[in-house]
Amino acid sequence: xxxxxxxxxxxxxxxxxxxxxxxxxxxxxxxxxxxxxxxxxxxxxxxxxxxxxxxxxxxxxxxxxxxxxxxxxxxxxxxxxxxxxxxxxxxxxxxxxxxxxxxxxxxxxxxxxxxxxxxxxxxxxxxxxxxxxxxxxxxxxxxxxxxxxxxxxxxxxxxxxxxxxxxxxxxxxxxxxxxxxxxxxxxxxxxxxx
Numbered sequence: 001x002x003x004x005x006x007x008x009x010x011x012x013x014x015x016x017x018x019x020x021x022x023x024x025x026x027x028x029x030x031x032x033x034x035x036x037x038x039x040x041x042x043x044x045x046x047x048x049x050x051x052x053x054x055x056x057x058x059x060x061x062x063x064x065x066x067x068x069x070x071x072x073x074x075x076x077x078x079x080x081x082x083x084x085x086x087x088x089x090x091x092x093x094x095x096x097x098x099x100x101x102x103x104x105x106x107x108x109x110x111x112x113x114x115x116x117x118x119x120x121x122x123x124x125x126x127x128x129x130x131x132x133x134x135x136x137x138x139x140x141x142x143x144x145x146x147x148x149x150x151x152x153x154x155x156x157x158x159x160x161x162x163x164x165x166x167x168x169x170x171x172x173x174x175x176x177x178x179x180x181x182x183x184x185x186x187x188x189x190x191x192x193x194x
Contacts, residue, residue, distance in 0.1 A: 009047065010061075012037045017058040021107050025055050025116040052119075059125055062107050067129065074136035083140035083160065083189045090164070091182040094171045105172040109165060134161050144193040156192055160185050 015037045019028045030051060034040055039047075048054040068075070070089070073082045104110075108129045116122050138157035145153060163185035171178040 007039060007043070012039060012044075012047070013054070013057045013061050016054050017061050017107075020055055020058050021062070021104050021110075024110060024114055025051075025122075026114060028055075056121075056125075059107065063129065066107075067132070071133065071136040074140040078140040078143040080144050080193065083137065083144055084186050084193075086137075086140065087160075087164075087182050087186045087189070090167070091179045091186075094167065094175050094178045094182065097171065097175055103172055106168040109168055130161070130165075133164065134158065137161055137164070141189070141192070144189065148192070156189075160189060163188075 016028075016033055019032055019036050023029075023032070028051070030041060030044075033044065033051070033054065037044065044051075044054060048057060070086070073079070074086050079085075108126050111117060111122065112126045117126060134157055137160050138153055141148075141157045141160065142153045145156065148156070163181050167178040167181040167185075170181060
C-alpha cells in the first residue's frame with residue numbers, strides 16, 4: 001500500500017510557480033525546486049511525473065490566478081469601456097512594479113523567447129495564451145465599436161494585442177516605456193470607439 005500524500009499540492013505548485021517565473025523553465029534547477037517546495041525529488045516526481053509536469057501545473061496556475069482574472073472584464077459581457085479599463089489597470093500594475101516583480105515580466109512571454117518554446121506542447125500553451133488574450137481584447141473592441149465590421153474589430157484587436165505584448169516585454173527593462181505603450185493603446189482604442 002502506498003504512502004498518503006502529506007503536502008498541499010496547491011502550495012507546492014505556487015512555490016514552484018515563483019521559481020519558474022523568476023528563473024524560467026531552463027533556469028529552475030531541481031535542487032531549487034526541492035528547496036522552495038520543501039519536497040524531495042521523489043515526491044515531486046511521484047506527484048508531477050517530472051520537472052515538466054510541475055512546470056505545466058505552474059503555468060495553469062499562472063493562467064488561472066494572474067491572466068484570466070485580469071481578462072475577466074473583457075472575456076465576459078464587456079462594457080463599452082472594458083478595453084480602456086483593461087489597459088489602464090495593466091499600466092497601473094506596470095507603473096507600480098518593484099525591481100523584483102519587474103524582472104519577472106510575463107511567464108509565458110518570457111518562455112516564448114527561450115529554448116523551452118521549441119517543445120511543441122509548451123508552444124501550444126503559448127499560442128493558446130495569445131489566442132485567449134486576442135479573443136478577450138476582440139470582445140472588448142466589439143463592445144466599444146458596435147458599428148465596426150468583424151474584420152475591422154479583428155484588425156483593431158490585433159493591433160492592441162501587439163501593444164499589450166510589447167509592453168509586457170518592455171516592462172522588464174523599461175517600465176516607463178511599457179506604460180507609454182499601454183497609454184498609446186488606450187488612445188488608439190478611444191479613437192476607434194463609437
